[in-house]
Amino acid sequence: MDNSNKVTPERLYILQAQPPMIISLDPDRGVAEQVISNLAGIPDGIQVDGPGKIIYWTNMGVRPKIGEDFINRDGSIECCSLDGQKHAVLVSAGTIVTPKQLQLDTTNGLLYWCDREGMAVMRCRVDGSELKLLLRTGNWPEDTHDILRHCVGIALDMQNRHIYWTQKGPPDAGRGRIFRMGIDLPLGATAETRADVELLLDALPEPIDIEIDHDRHQLYWTDRGDLEGGNSLNRANITPEGLMNHQVLATGLLEGIGLALDLERRRVFLSDLSGAIRVLAMDGGNMATIHQSAGATTGLAYCAE
Numbered sequence: 001m002d003n004s005n006k007v008t009p010e011r012l013y014i015l016q017a018q019p020p021m022i023i024s025l026d027p028d029r030g031v032a033e034q035v036i037s038n039l040a041g042i043p044d045g046i047q048v049d050g051p052g053k054i055i056y057w058t059n060m061g062v063r064p065k066i067g068e069d070f071i072n073r074d075g076s077i078e079c080c081s082l083d084g085q086k087h088a089v090l091v092s093a094g095t096i097v098t099p100k101q102l103q104l105d106t107t108n109g110l111l112y113w114c115d116r117e118g119m120a121v122m123r124c125r126v127d128g129s130e131l132k133l134l135l136r137t138g139n140w141p142e143d144t145h146d147i148l149r150h151c152v153g154i155a156l157d158m159q160n161r162h163i164y165w166t167q168k169g170p171p172d173a174g175r176g177r178i179f180r181m182g183i184d185l186p187l188g189a190t191a192e193t194r195a196d197v198e199l200l201l202d203a204l205p206e207p208i209d210i211e212i213d214h215d216r217h218q219l220y221w222t223d224r225g226d227l228e229g230g231n232s233l234n235r236a237n238i239t240p241e242g243l244m245n246h247q248v249l250a251t252g253l254l255e256g257i258g259l260a261l262d263l264e265r266r267r268v269f270l271s272d273l274s275g276a277i278r279v280l281a282m283d284g285g286n287m288a289t290i291h292q293s294a295g296a297t298t299g300l301a302y303c304a305e
Contacts, residue, residue, distance in 0.1 A: 012026075013302075023293065025277065042059065043057050043060070071097070074093040111124055168208060233248070254273060262302050271299070
């Protein structure tokens with residue numbers, strides 16, 4: 001893999017979980033470059049501030065010896081420059097449990113994420129300050145083993161001031177859900193008591209990461225569940241009443257995780273635990289593999305300057 005760290009106008013940034021590293025990929029030529037390696041823990045969610053030349057990512061913490069339950073409070077939020085330099089920890093271990101998908105609000109300088117085993121939706125400033133709990137679905141550590149409480153994927157609808165997130169449920173159980181709430185806590189409410197939480201979709205195989213096509217008001221998500229309709233890319237229309245017209249656009253993923261939207265060229269990039277990076281049209285169709293990573297891949301971020 002070329003380690004020249006050359007930055008081009010159009011890049012797909014890939015989190016490889018094992019061995020943990022960030023890869024920069026030219027999605028059209030298939031040329032991959034290693035940005036930064038030897039990361040601690042398991043990276044999961046990623047966002048890129050192209051103009052600011054900063055990569056942000058979540059670290060789930062130390063991989064458990066058995067299973068996938070990250071029950072220790074050792075997750076972190078980290079960043080580096082586009083060339084892999086200036087690596088910094090913004091939110092340190094001991095503050096969050098298992099941060100998953102990450103979103104960036106560049107206008108307000110805020111990072112948002114779901115904490116899976118921490119059973120929460122959280123945000124902070126891009127320098128790691130002003131850490132704020134927006135939603136708590138359970139108490140750590142006593143409720144951690146209730147997987148129905150686990151928050152995973154997150155997306156921001158800034159126009160309508162909404163946060164969307166997934167609660168994946170047990171593996172392959174068909175109990176996954178997608179929710180919506182306001183970006184800000186209602187007056188007088190707490191993260192435990194807020195009453196503006198809406199359940200939008202239920203009985204999904206195992207929904208993971210989500211992204212929004214703001215121009216067409218549509219929500220996209222991956223589903224890693226090994227059930228009918230799972231291992232898939234999905235889409236639904238965003239309406240004031242909720243999510244309508246759920247469509248399965250593609251199947252055949254090997255436990256789908258990350259996705260990133262290229263709105264200008266109307267295409268979706270997908271990652272899964274096989275390490276394959278795939279692309280297909282946003283309206284569905286055949287998937288093509290554009291890169292094969294050496295290990296499982298998690299989060300994706302598309303950046304075009």
